[in-house]
Amino acid sequence: MATVEPNAPTGVNKLYFAAWRWHFYAGLYVIPFLLMLAVTGALIVWFTAVSSEYGEMQTIVAGDKTLTVAEQITAAIAAHPGATVDKYVTPYDATTPALLRVQADEPLMLAMNPYTAEILSTRAEAGTWNEWLTNLHGELLIGGNGGWGDLLIEIAASLGMLMLATGLYLAWPRGDKTFRDMFVPNFAAKGRAWWKSIHLTTGTWMSLVLAFFLLSGLAWAGIWGGKFVQPWSTFPAEKWDAVPLSDDTHAAMNHTAREEVPWTLELTPLPESGSQTGVQLLPEGTPASFDTILAGARALGFDARVQIVAPGDDKGVWSLSRDSMSYDSTDPTADRTVHIDQYTGKILADVRYDDYPVVGKAMAVGIALHEGQMGWWNIALNWAFCALIVVSCAAGLVMWWKRRPAGVARLAAPPVPADMPMVKGVVLIALLLSLAFPVLGLTLLGVLAVDLLIVSPFPALKRLLS
Numbered sequence: 524m525a526t527v528e529p530n531a532p533t534g535v536n537k538l539y540f541a542a543w544r545w546h547f548y549a550g551l552y553v554i555p556f557l558l559m560l561a562v563t564g565a566l567i568v569w570f571t572a573v574s575s576e577y578g579e580m581q582t583i584v585a586g587d588k589t590l591t592v593a594e595q596i597t598a599a600i601a602a603h604p605g606a607t608v609d610k611y612v613t614p615y616d617a618t619t620p621a622l623l624r625v626q627a628d629e630p631l632m633l634a635m636n637p638y639t640a641e642i643l644s645t646r647a648e649a650g651t652w653n654e655w656l657t658n659l660h661g662e663l664l665i666g667g668n669g670g671w672g673d674l675l676i677e678i679a680a681s682l683g684m685l686m687l688a689t690g691l692y693l694a695w696p697r698g699d700k701t702f703r704d705m706f707v708p709n710f711a712a713k714g715r716a717w718w719k720s721i722h723l724t725t726g727t728w729m730s731l732v733l734a735f736f737l738l739s740g741l742a743w744a745g746i747w748g749g750k751f752v753q754p755w756s757t758f759p760a761e762k763w764d765a766v767p768l769s770d771d772t773h774a775a776m777n778h779t780a781r782e783e784v785p786w787t788l789e790l791t792p793l794p795e796s797g798s799q800t801g802v803q804l805l806p807e808g809t810p811a812s813f814d815t816i817l818a819g820a821r822a823l824g825f826d827a828r829v830q831i832v833a834p835g836d837d838k839g840v841w842s843l844s845r846d847s848m849s850y851d852s853t854d855p856t857a858d859r860t861v862h863i864d865q866y867t868g869k870i871l872a873d874v875r876y877d878d879y880p881v882v883g884k885a886m887a888v889g890i891a892l893h894e895g896q897m898g899w900w901n902i903a904l905n906w907a908f909c910a911l912i913v914v915s916c917a918a919g920l921v922m923w924w925k926r927r928p929a930g931v932a933r934l935a936a937p938p939v940p941a942d943m944p945m946v947k948g949v950v951l952i953a954l955l956l957s958l959a960f961p962v963l964g965l966t967l968l969g970v971l972a973v974d975l976l977i978v979s980p981f982p983a984l985k986r987l988l989s
Contacts, residue, residue: 722918766871859875
């Protein structure tokens with residue numbers, strides 16, 4: 524917002540006041556979103572990385588020998604007559620359950636003791652707290668994939684980049700201030716000065732990872748991610764020589780908000796069964812089943828937890844996967860996805876982390892960090908980051924409340940000198956940010972248009988927003 528106060532101070536760092544004003548107005552929009560993202564993000568980590576709602580993190584007593592997958596499936600169908608099982612997820616280790624997806628009246632996830640076939644928990648695949656929180660986190664429950672909720676979140680993340688840049692500029696030491704003031708709160712300060720110190724220091728620490736979280740989050744957004752970054756960074760199916768391709772992409776394997784397919788594969792077409800191409804995995808004449816496919820997975824080097832998905836139709840493939848996005852491991856560089864022809868037992872596609880494009884590799888690691896999938900240190904870091912966001916936003920709101928003029932109907936925005944010069948470096952940075960993040964550029968243009976066409980012609984409205 525470029526509105527200028529007639530009584531703005533003179534003889535001051537004009538660029539500082541301009542940055543402060545942009546930081547203030549960006550914060551008006553961004554703070555509610557940051558608070559929501561911090562709270563929902565912390566809860567999502569709990570319902571996925573700490574205490575999964577499907578029950579696969581329960582502790583069981585290890586037995587001498589596990590039952591076959593077929594025997595476990597028989598027990599699952601006995602509990603749900605007429606149902607089918609189309610997915611089996613092996614246990615993390617000898618003391619955790621297996622997961623089976625049962626297609627009954629609605630898709631169900633069963634946690635099962637692989638030694639006894641005892642069903643430990645049954646939960647609808649959809650409708651979990653994690654799914655509700657994820658939809659709120661990414662699309663405000665009003666529409667993703669380019670919908671209004673997705674767009675509002677992307678605007679907030681884009682303005683968040685502007686708020687981050689202006690905030691670091693404002694926090695940079697000037698006069699008698701030092702770098703210590705950026706990182707260590709002044710607990711001896713009183714009143715608004717104390718809140719300013721808290722806001723400045725927590726904001727500085729937060730900014731060290733906020734840019735990363737915003738970028739990794741934007742990669743999922745409908746415009747910056749869906750229209751630009753992800754299409755450019757998708758794994759090319761042409762690497763699979765002479766493999767027939769389906770009209771479906773890997774994204775069709777995602778059934779809930781809990782994304783299961785690596786980001787760089789989502790737009791890649793799935794291979795089809797029914798040809799003679801590929802590399803033999805199962806001995807010729809061996810029928811493909813959950814047990815034979817699992818044996819093939821172990822032969823390929825899939826240890827510990829691996830996900831096995833059965834073909835969906837007569838053209839579908841058996842799929843093996845292990846990736847950190849599905850909480851299969853804490854090492855995103857160990858990601859691997861394999862597709863097997865349901866008729867010949869041949870490997871049609873084998874994609875590993877090393878095969879990902881550069882941005883795909885960055886996203887594999889970035890998403891794992893973003894979602895707390897790399898171990899307890901990552902969970903603790905994410906929760907600490909969420910707490911810093913809440914504290915910094917709260918301190919900023921208190922600062923504004925204490926600074927606003929009492930008894931005056933004004934927003935109390937920071938003033939800007941009327942003769943603010945156009946600094947070439949600032950204009951260049953704004954242009955580069957707008958080119959890198961189109962939604963940010965469009966938002967800035969929209970704000971300037973509102974200021975010029977709506978705010979400036981009406982003095983009363985101009986005073987209210989100043």
